[in-house]
Each structure stands twice: as structure tokens, then as C-alpha cells.
Amino acid sequence: MRKSWLSLLTLGFALPAIAVIWTSQDTSRFFAAFAEPPDLLRGCTDVPEAMALATELRDRALRVERYMQSIDEKKAELAAAERALVVKLTELRAQKNGLETRRDTDTAAVRSDIDRLVAVYDQMKPVEAAAVLTNLPADFAAEILMRVQPETGAKIIASVEPRQAAMLTAQMGARNVRNR
Template sequence: MRRSMLSALTLAFALPAAAAVWQGGDLGRFFAARAESGNLLEGCTDVPEAVALATELRDRALRIERYLEALDVRKAELAAAEAALKARAAELRQQKSGLQTRRDTASSEVRADIDRLVAVYDQMKPAEAAAVLTNLPPDFAAEILMRVQPETGARIIASVEPRQAALLTAQMGARSVQND
């Protein structure tokens, strides 16, 4: 008796599954327990707790969907902002490179100008150079004196009045300390 009952139960479960497979259906869909929003309350509308729970679940599902949509929008905004920042950073790097190139060019031009000026003072007589240097700002005059040939610089300082010579020497010492 038990065997015949077991056979009957097997047939009862296997027959619908075979029919679903034969019709091209999905077995998972056939056996899955589904709760759709339309028939979630089917047969339970007279139980207030079930109605309240279903309403709460539906509201939560809507809030979650809205939250996920907001997250997607925010992700898109962040991706756009990130792309804009990367583009701006690349632009700034390019500008920085251009500025550095211009600075290097300007700096080399200034050095060339100073070298020509120093060469002029190297060729001048010490007394003439001293007369011109005393009329220049002390820091500029000290810069020139530090760049001329040492013996020429010594002759120029010797030709300057002692007070001015002391000021120029102090400026030259201060410049030496700043460069170290």
C-alpha cells in the first residue's frame, strides 16, 4: 500500500513538471512562490494587519525605487563632475607647462641681459664704473659687483667713497647669505 501511494505522489508531482517542460515553460517559474502586488492581499482583505503590512511593503518598495533612481542620477552627476575635473586638471597642467616654458625663456633672457651688462662694467675703467654704480640702487649695484671679475670689482669698490663702499659690501654679503 505504501508503494502504491508513493508512486501516486511521484506521478502527482512529476506530471505537472513534465507538462511544463513539454510546453517550453520554466520550471523555476512553475515552482516559485510569487507574490505580485495585485494578488498580494488575495483572500486577506478582511485582516487589517495584512492590509497595513501590504501597504507598508508597497510604500517601502516605492521609496527604495526612488532612492535607487536618485542614486543613479547622483552617480551620473558624479561621473560628469569627475570628467570635468579631469579635463580641467589636464588643462591646468598644460598651462603650467606653458608658464614654466615662458618663465625659463624670460629667465634666460634676463641672465643674458645681466651678462651683457656685467661685460660692459668689466670693460669700463674702475672710476667710471664706480660713478655709475653709486647712482644705482644698492642691491642692483651689489649684484653687478658680484658678477664682474673679482679684480675689476675690487678696483671699482676702491674707487667708490668709503660710506658707499661699505653699503655695497654689506649688500653683497647679504646677497651671498640669501643664496646659501
Template sequence: MRRSWLSLLMAGFALPAAAVLWKSQDASRFFAAFAEPPGLLQGCTDVPEAMTLATELRDRALRVERYMQSIDEKKAELAAAERALVVRLGELRAQKDGIRARRSNDTSAVRSDIDRLVAVYDQMKPTEAAAVLSNLPADFAAEILMRVQPENGARIIASVEPRQAALLTAQMGARNLRKR
């Protein structure tokens, strides 16, 4: 019996609510009336504290809104700067890769030239090679002597004046120490 009364009561409340919703057809307007009461300060204009508080709150809300706008502008500026930096970083990486490639090509070209020069000195007679190496800077001559065939290098050093041979030998030893 209690269940029947409960059902009757529920139907009694639900039917008028459904009728109101159906009749209004714009339910959002019906619920919006509860969300924001019209004329919040209506009737409070004679209370200075309420008016001051309302003005201060409105001013604070405006300041917060301006601050949020400036934060949004800063975010946009930061995003633009970040995009520019990413683009610039890509450009710099491409330049770096290009420099590495050129440097690698240059290094291989220099090595190739040195290998050809060493081959020339390997083909020369030791006395002729000694005469030429005596007129070269000591560090360059020592580098060539380090790269020629050991037998040829020994013959060339033997053909060089003793003082020059000592200098070249010291340069060759110093070169090995610098690499360590």
C-alpha cells in the first residue's frame, strides 16, 4: 500500500514538471533563470558597503581578465619564439652537418695529398730525398719521414747531415709524444 502512495506522489510531482518543460520548449532559458539572478544589486544601492564591495569585485574581475589576456599574449609570444628557435636549431644543425661533411672531405683530401707526397719520397733516391728534406721545415720533414717505408726512411736519415738528422729524429720523437 505504501508503494502505491509513493507512485501516486511521484506521478503527482513528475507530471506538472514534464508539462512545464514541454510547454516552455526552451529548457535552457528555464534553467538559466536559476543560474544568474537578475539585478543582483537591485535594492542594495542605498548600502554603501555593498556598492563599494561590488565595485571592488568588478574592478578585480577586470584586472584578472586583463592579466589573463596578457598571460595569453605572453603564451602566444613564447610559442612563436619557440617555433622560431626550433627552425633556427634545424638550420644550425644542417650547417653543422655541412661543416662536418666539408671538414671530412678536406681531411680526406689532405690525407690523400700526404699519401701521394710520401709515395713520391718513397720512389726517390735517398740522397735526393735527403737534399729536399733538409730544406723543408723540420716538423714537416719529420712527418714525411714517419710515413715513408722504414728502410727508405733510414737511408734518407743516413744521407742527411748529422746535425739535421738529429733535429729530424728529435722532431719525430716529439711528434709521438704530442699524440699521447
């Protein structure tokens, strides 16, 4: 009988608390009413079970109130952390866009430089261009040969010694395979 009575009292106090939480109202006002001993206990001070129950309920109400305050504090901390993360994310996106712009600018500058260099080799005599290209690294020489006019490239390769021409041709073929 005693356990069912305590269960009913617990249920009686739990249902309003759940209803308040469910409707997202300010729960501190609700639980603050239980922090002070109710006037109903004035005549029950000689019943130890009633006093123990009232004390237990008051303690629970105080714990719930402290818990709700800590939840509110954590919500505020989470909101501040979220704002900080949004600011950091915006900053990182701006930096990323700046890096992409800089990379695109650098890539365009490199392409422009290579195009100018290719134009120079297009204007050179094939024998002179061949002499210079044989002294460059093979991958760089192959890149230039791939970009010059086909007729000019053929004349330059014809002016290079056969073993060097074979190596440059292989390098040009390997470049095409790597880019696929």
C-alpha cells in the first residue's frame, strides 16, 4: 500500500513537470513553488513519513531546479560556441576563396609565362631551339615541344641528336598518359 501511495504522489508531481517541459515553458517558476515547505504540513509535523516525504519532494524539486539552471547555462554555452563556429566557418570560407583566387591567378600567370616561352621557341630557328632544349630538363623540354606549332616542333626534334629526340618523344608520350 505504501509503495503504491508513493508511486501515485510521484506520478502526481511528475506529470505537471513533464507537461511544463513538453510545452517548453519556463520551468524555474514551476519548481520554485516547491522549494518552500507547503503550509499543508503545518499540522503534520508529528507524522515522520509525511515529513520525510515532504523533505524528499523539496530536495527533488531543488535538484530539478538546479538541473534546469545548469541546462540553461549549457544552452547558453552551446549557443555561444555555435556563434563562434559560424564566425570561424565564415572566416575559413573567405580564406579558402582567397586561396582559390590566388591559385587561379598563379596558374594563369604560369600559363601566360609558358605561352610567352612557347612563342619565343616558335620564333627561333629549329637548330638554335634544339640546342637550347637539349640542355633543359627532359620533362620541361617535352612540355615546350608539345606546345609549339607542330611544324616547328617537328623541325626542332629533327635538329636534335637521335637519342635525345627519342627521349623527348617518349617524355611527350608519357605526359599524355599521365594527364589522362
